Amino acid sequence: xxxxxxxxxxxxxxxxxxxxxxxxxxxxxxxxxxxxxxxxxxxxxxxxxxxxxxxxxxxxxxxxxxxxxxxxxxxxxxxxxxxxxxxxxxxxxxxxxxxxxxxxxxxxxxxxxxxxxxxxxxxxxxxxxxxxxxxxxxxxxxxxxxxxxxxxxxxxxxxxxxxxxxxxxxxxxxxxxxxxxxxxxxxxxxxxxxxxxxxxxxxxxxxxxxxxxxxxxxxxxxxxxxxxxxxxxxxxxxxxxxxxxxxxxxxxxxxxxxxxxxxxxxxxxxxxxxxxxxxxxxxxxxxxxxxxxxxxxxxxxxxxxxxxxxxxxxxxxxxxxxxxxxxxxxxxxxxxxxxxxxxxxxxxxxxxxxxxxxxxxxxxxxxxxxxxxxxxxxxxxxxxxxxxxxxxxxxxxxxxxxxxxxxxxxxxxxxxxxxxxxxxxxxxxxxxxxxxxxxxxxxxxxxxxxxxxxxxxxxxxxxxxxxxxxxxxxxxx
Numbered sequence: 001x002x003x004x005x006x007x008x009x010x011x012x013x014x015x016x017x018x019x020x021x022x023x024x025x026x027x028x029x030x031x032x033x034x035x036x037x038x039x040x041x042x043x044x045x046x047x048x049x050x051x052x053x054x055x056x057x058x059x060x061x062x063x064x065x066x067x068x069x070x071x072x073x074x075x076x077x078x079x080x081x082x083x084x085x086x087x088x089x090x091x092x093x094x095x096x097x098x099x100x101x102x103x104x105x106x107x108x109x110x111x112x113x114x115x116x117x118x119x120x121x122x123x124x125x126x127x128x129x130x131x132x133x134x135x136x137x138x139x140x141x142x143x144x145x146x147x148x149x150x151x152x153x154x155x156x157x158x159x160x161x162x163x164x165x166x167x168x169x170x171x172x173x174x175x176x177x178x179x180x181x182x183x184x185x186x187x188x189x190x191x192x193x194x195x196x197x198x199x200x201x202x203x204x205x206x207x208x209x210x211x212x213x214x215x216x217x218x219x220x221x222x223x224x225x226x227x228x229x230x231x232x233x234x235x236x237x238x239x240x241x242x243x244x245x246x247x248x249x250x251x252x253x254x255x256x257x258x259x260x261x262x263x264x265x266x267x268x269x270x271x272x273x274x275x276x277x278x279x280x281x282x283x284x285x286x287x288x289x290x291x292x293x294x295x296x297x298x299x300x301x302x303x304x305x306x307x308x309x310x311x312x313x314x315x316x317x318x319x320x321x322x323x324x325x326x327x328x329x330x331x332x333x334x335x336x337x338x339x340x341x342x343x344x345x346x347x348x349x350x351x352x353x354x355x356x357x358x359x360x361x362x363x364x365x366x367x368x369x370x371x372x373x374x375x376x377x378x379x380x381x382x383x384x385x386x387x388x389x390x391x392x393x394x395x396x397x398x399x400x401x402x403x404x405x406x407x408x409x410x411x412x413x414x415x416x417x418x419x420x421x422x423x424x425x426x427x428x429x430x431x432x433x434x435x436x437x438x439x440x441x442x443x444x445x446x447x448x449x450x451x452x453x454x455x456x457x458x459x460x461x462x463x464x465x466x467x468x469x470x471x472x473x474x475x476x477x
Contacts, residue, residue: 001087001323005128006239006268007330008290010090011321012042014272014297017058019067022299024064029076035300035468038462039314041087041321042295045073046094049101056101056108070105074112081116081138085320088118088134090219092270092295093142102145103209104352109216114140128219128268131322131327141219141241145210191400202321219268228252229318232263241268241295245275246283253291258337265290265330270318271388272297282306286315289419290340292329303460305423309384311462312421312442323444326418340386348417350445351475354379354395355452357426359467360438361402369428369436376429377404377438379470383412384442385420397429420445426457426472441469448474 011106013035017027030271032043047070050057057067072422081089095107109117116329118129118137221241225231231242242251249271252260263269271288273281280299298310316323328338357377360369369375376399386421391412398404414420422445426438439457 001132001320002130003324004130004266005134005299006264006294007325008131008294009313009325010042010294010323011040011310012044012295012297013040014044014268014299015046015060015299016040016043016047017073018060018065018299018301019252020301022065022463023061023064026066026279027059027068029068029072031301032073033076033080036089036320037084038300038311039084039319039321040300042090042092042297043077044092044094044297045070046096047105048096050100053079053098053101056097058106058259061096071112074108077138078112078116081174082136085322087131087320087322088139089136090139090141092221093140095142095145099145099210102213106209106213106216109110109140117216118218119215123214124220124240125218126237126239127266128239131320131321139218140216141221142217144214144217144223156198157348176300221270221309228256229259232259234258234263234266241270242271243272246287247274249291249293250287250447252341253287257341258339259292259330260291260293261340262337264294267294268295270295270297273299282310285310286384286386286419288314292325294325307462308423308440308442308458311419311458313444314421315442316444316447324432328418344415346390346413346415348414348445349477350412350414350417350422350448351409351473351477352381352412352422353404353473353475354381355471355473356403356405356407357468358403359457359472361470362467367437369430374400374402375436375438376428378402378429379406380423380425380427381410382418382423384423384447385414385416385445386416388415389413389417389420392423395438399429403404414445417445420446424455424472426468426470440467450474450476 016032016035017023019026019028045058046061047056047058056070057071058073059065059067072388077089077091083409095102116136116138118139162221183269219241221243222231228308228399259271269292271293273283277299280302281305282298282302285296286299286309298307313323314321357379360375361475376397378397379395380392383389398406420454421442423442425440428436428438430436437460441455441457452471452473455470455472456464457470458464
């Protein structure tokens with residue numbers, strides 16, 4: 001835990017305050033608390049003026065979501081931030097505020113977190129501190145206030161280089177990142193364009209509140225402008241955070257995969273769900289991790305296979321919310337950056353044997369799967385990882401038995417085992433309807449212990465069942 005923050009995958013939430021869908025659900029401190037209790041280390045808050053323009057609310061802007069007061073969110077974060085992990089909590093603020101409310105937020109942050117709040121020693125960090133150095137600290141990440149940047153630019157008359165850089169920071173998502181689907185970045189609160197909406201009436205003057213607010217920002221965010229190749233350039237004495245939508249990353253990876261990997265060796269990349277995921281669904285996290293993205297932001301209030309992969313990844317490293325990136329993503333071997341699309345040789349072979357399962361009769365009603373007969377269970381076992389490693393295999397179904405015995409073995413050849421996750425799902429075969437769900441788990445191959453293990457299963461939302469277990473054997477050859 002002693003490397004810079006950029007060397008870690010970080011358990012990251014998206015719109016952390018929402019209880020349900022992205023358009024009309026309630027905003028609350030409850031999902032924030034639940035996420036922190038699961039070990040999530042990055043909490044996202046969209047901050048807006050209230051109707052009277054004298055206080056700050058958290059809500060998903062331009063939707064029907066009901067707001068919650070910012071101060072309630074901050075107090076909940078303080079109370080629960082380190083209940084599961086001592087390592088730093090990062091608050092990403094999507095700021096839609098006027099300068100006077102930015103000053104109010106600065107005051108709230110200082111008064112709420114006191115000594116817990118990490119203050120940068122200079123305007124920009126040259127290198128991120130380590131999680132160990134930042135234990136029990138709260139870190140703020142957002143874009144600098146617009147009026148402060150305008151004032152700084154005004155003081156540099158004639159400096160075209162800096163002027164163009166400031167204009168880049170204020171721009172919208174470049175069209176080359178979304179040539180096919182323009183709606184993906186209509187969700188401006190995610191695409192870090194919030195400063196286009198703040199401070200529009202200040203006429204370029206710098207307020208004392210804005211300066212204090214800026215001083216609290218440890219991880220400076222930047223929005224792509226002027227082409228991705230330009231944005232991905234490494235700055236010698238400055239580290240920053242860049243945000244891309246899931247679709248923008250996929251498109252960028254086609255042409256700039258190694259540039260993205262190189263960028264994430266020093267800087268932080270945040271990936272967020274496309275704006276059309278109104279039901280709070282999630283995307284496949286592996287494309288972010290393959291390219292070194294530290295903050296793959298997920299809707300933690302949802303569920304499904306993508307979220308199971310996220311939960312599985314962060315069971316690693318003691319569940320502390322920080323997982324060290326593989327060395328080959330961080331180091332340039334033979335002066336070559338890791339290429340996620342490269343055809344690599346098999347590095348490790350894993351054998352998985354599924355012996356039997358038990359516990360369903362204790363955790364489910366006897367009529368849950370079938371009204372008149374015991375269930376017909378089968379197990380799916382597979383790998384999530386780089387495309388060449390991904391595969392799912394399946395046992396035969398065992399009919400009419402609560403304690404099935406499969407005794408089946410599967411072999412997986414892994415080219416990038418460092419990024420591979422073992423997926424396990426149990427389903428109950430149903431002739432007339434869709435097969436019923438019987439449990440799941442997921443965990444990193446890198447932390448898999450060889451031998452025979454009793455493997456606990458989890459429900460759709462990632463909560464561990466009281467009794468359900470699979471007896472399995474893991475062997476590397």
